[in-house]
Amino acid sequence: MNNHKENLLAIFHAALSSVEGKAVVSKELEADNDPYPYPDEFHVIAIGKAADSMYQGVPDDRVKSALVISKHGHISAEVEQNEKVICVESDHPVPKENSIKAGEVLLDYLRELPEGEPCLFLISGGASALVEVLNEGWDLSQLQELTDYLLANAYPIDQINSIRRRLSAIKGGGLWRYLNGRPVNCLMISDVPEDNPEVIGSGLLFLVDEKELPDLPERWKDKLNKIKAPMWGGDFNWKIIASLEIAKEAAAVKAKSLGYSCQVIPEFLEDDASVAAINCVDALKNEAGKLLIWGGETTVNLPSNPGLGGRNQHLALTAAKYMAGPDECYLLAAGTDGTDGLTTATGAIVDNHTTELGLSKNLDVADYLDRADSHSYFKQTEGLITTGASGTNVMDLVIGICPV
Numbered sequence: 048m049n050n051h052k053e054n055l056l057a058i059f060h061a062a063l064s065s066v067e068g069k070a071v072v073s074k075e076l077e078a079d080n081d082p083y084p085y086p087d088e089f090h091v092i093a094i095g096k097a098a099d100s101m102y103q104g105v106p107d108d109r110v111k112s113a114l115v116i117s118k119h120g121h122i123s124a125e126v127e128q129n130e131k132v133i134c135v136e137s138d139h140p141v142p143k144e145n146s147i148k149a150g151e152v153l154l155d156y157l158r159e160l161p162e163g164e165p166c167l168f169l170i171s172g173g174a175s176a177l178v179e180v181l182n183e184g185w186d187l188s189q190l191q192e193l194t195d196y197l198l199a200n201a202y203p204i205d206q207i208n209s210i211r212r213r214l215s216a217i218k219g220g221g222l223w224r225y226l227n228g229r230p231v232n233c234l235m236i237s238d239v240p241e242d243n244p245e246v247i248g249s250g251l252l253f254l255v256d257e258k259e260l261p262d263l264p265e266r267w268k269d270k271l272n273k274i275k276a277p278m279w280g281g282d283f284n285w286k287i288i289a290s291l292e293i294a295k296e297a298a299a300v301k302a303k304s305l306g307y308s309c310q311v312i313p314e315f316l317e318d319d320a321s322v323a324a325i326n327c328v329d330a331l332k333n334e335a336g337k338l339l340i341w342g343g344e345t346t347v348n349l350p351s352n353p354g355l356g357g358r359n360q361h362l363a364l365t366a367a368k369y370m371a372g373p374d375e376c377y378l379l380a381a382g383t384d385g386t387d388g389l390t391t392a393t394g395a396i397v398d399n400h401t402t403e404l405g406l407s408k409n410l411d412v413a414d415y416l417d418r419a420d421s422h423s424y425f426k427q428t429e430g431l432i433t434t435g436a437s438g439t440n441v442m443d444l445v446i447g448i449c450p451v
Contacts (some may be wrong), residue, residue, distance in 0.1 A: 095171030100438030172238030174248030316343030354420025357388025373439025
């Protein structure tokens with residue numbers, strides 16, 4: 048691997064470190080937080096793909112009891128073996144039976160807490176799918192069908208969460224129904240545009256004045272419009288302690304330390320991954336010699352029988368196709384949560400020779416893109432980025448450079 052690829056990976060890992068759950072929670076709880084100091088002891092409820100890492104940032108002597116709900120394979124042996132902690136592994140990105148069971152465990156846990164004792168919620172991306180209590184008239188099969196439809200048709204995450212809030216008894220502030228007015232603090236790792244707390248985890252603790260529903264088939268739209276909003280709860284303080292902007296700035300600091308001239312692109316990277324890839328490569332060529340950093344979350348419209356891959360691998364492979372040629376160019380696209388689609392990779396790193404390497408193995412990049420099978424392409428040509436569970440989730444990073 049050449050120096051530019053090594054450097055892009057080092058920059059990406061520096062960004063991850065800046066928003067890692069254990070580090071940011073520990074730093075926040077150790078800080079002087081007047082006029083809103085945290086209680087000396089609390090019951091901890093950690094939900095999301097970064098739940099394990101965030102929980103580990105809480106000093107054990109401040110934990111009275113704890114519930115940790117995360118994705119399969121995202122809970123460490125250290126947390127599982129802690130006698131204070133109830134651990135629940137659940138389903139993501141499509142809610143399944145374990146999501147409903149996790150919702151039942153959550154409500155049972157809250158009901159059994161001593162009256163009036165404070166709670167500390169640690170919320171990160173993925174909470175929307177990992178835990179659910181459905182409103183009357185909805186069942187799991189309907190929820191799965193709707194979620195599959197939204198994902199396959201590339202609905203933006205804010206619209207998906209808006210719909211999930213409507214059909215949930217605990218989202219959109221619905222969880223206050225079960226907190227009985229107890230004091231609540233909430234620390235969040237943001238995985239949504241503009242860090243809107245109403246959208247993170249579908250707003251378990253945030254009442255939302257729902258706007259008009261996104262366009263949906265009538266069989267779902269009519270049913271969702273009939274659901275009533277919950278009422279507000281009690282003593283509540285909250286803070287976002289990790290976000291995409293923090294990760295982007297940390298990436299820039301690392302890039303400069305490696306000698307790069309760099310620019311953080313302020314616009315949120317979204318829409319179709321293929322279009323975003325072409326725009327990124329155009330920008331890199333127009334700013335030759337400058338390292339550029341984007342953040343966001345793109346979408347992929349899946350064919351009827353898609354292969355393996357995720358939006359970051361799809362973006363990277365499209366970029367590889369578009370930058371192919373003699374001019375040196377490099378691009379990394381990766382999720383900060385450690386996963387990309389239904390694969391073990393979190394993204395990929397490519398250069399202007401990636402498609403040439405594929406051709407030497409009789410691989411047609413256009414065919415793999417048409418079948419949304421970027422993961423299979425990269426498995427045969429190298430370039431996959433694998434971090435495992437990262438302990439955070441602040442959406443995706445794209446980092447690239449076309450050296451002069």
